[in-house]
Amino acid sequence: MITGLLCLLITISLYCLCKKGYRRRPRIYLSPLLVTPVVLVIGLLVTHIPYETYNNGGQWLNHLLQPATIAFAIPLFKYYQVLKKHVVVILISVLSGSLMAMFSSALLAQSMHLDTALVNSLVPRSVTTPIAMSVSQVIGGVPNMTAVFVIITGLLGTMIGPLIVKWFHIDNEVARGVLLGTGAHGTGTSKAFEFSSLTGTISSISMIIAALFTLGAAPFIISWLF
Template structure:
């Protein structure tokens, strides 16, 4: 019990220190979403802490993902006029991106000759974690593996997103928000808020729409393209 509690406190402390470091040195490779899991995994391996023990203390952090996702409705409410004005463009772009992300995941999995179970775990990687895990379980995949793919997708999008924005000179908050939210869900949304409140809000909308589109069309898409 004491060890499990220590794991919880240690995880929170590492995240807090990572945030302090990122504020002082705002480099994408020092983002807390990247530094924290690496540091936690290193400590678990160093002290030979069983995963079950770590999870017993830190599981409630995972369970907070759902409420945190719902909390994104606050900036949506504050910037609803912006969403209403550009609703058609946002919804069209996000729906297209969600379908393309799902289909390409399945296509690459097939080309790499991955097992059906891994393919079904990989397919919903562009949805936010809670919904992606539900989709994976419904398709026959492994939710825990899906969570890893989701994290990798988010971190990759968060790192490459600013490069894409700079390379293609994407100036509009709507375009930036759709880019980050559709491709990198929560991690991308955190990055989008660094570009401004409007970009972050649109990103949160894009993230939620992507999740629900994937949830709704996943069973049909997996049959068509697998």
């Protein structure tokens, strides 16, 4: 128990340190979402600490994911009128993007002849972690693997998203927000707030809509494909 709590404190301290470094030098390879897990994995391997022991303390961070998502309600309230004005465009864009993400993940995994459990774990990769893990469990995936795929998706989306914005000269804040929120969930939303508060708000609502839609649609898509 003491070792688990120590691991929890080390995880939080490491993340805060990485975040401070990322603020000074915002490069994707310095992202705390990338550096923190890599350093932790290396540390566990070197010290021979079992994952179960680490998770005795680390599980508390998982419990905080869902209430943390509620914090997005603050910017949603602030920009309610803007959201109301663009609600149809946001809904159509997010639902289309979510469908594309689920179908492309399943079909790509099938084409690579991956195990069914891995295919099911990949399908909800484009939504926020707590919902993605819940969807994965419902459709027969491996929640822990889904969490890994979610992180990879978020990091890639954070790298590619800003490049797409730059190359295609996407100046509209609604378009930027939908792009990052639908494609890279929470990580993309964090990046979206670097553009502007409105872009981040649109991204957060896009992430939430995508998560709710995936939660309802994923079981039907899996049953239809298989």
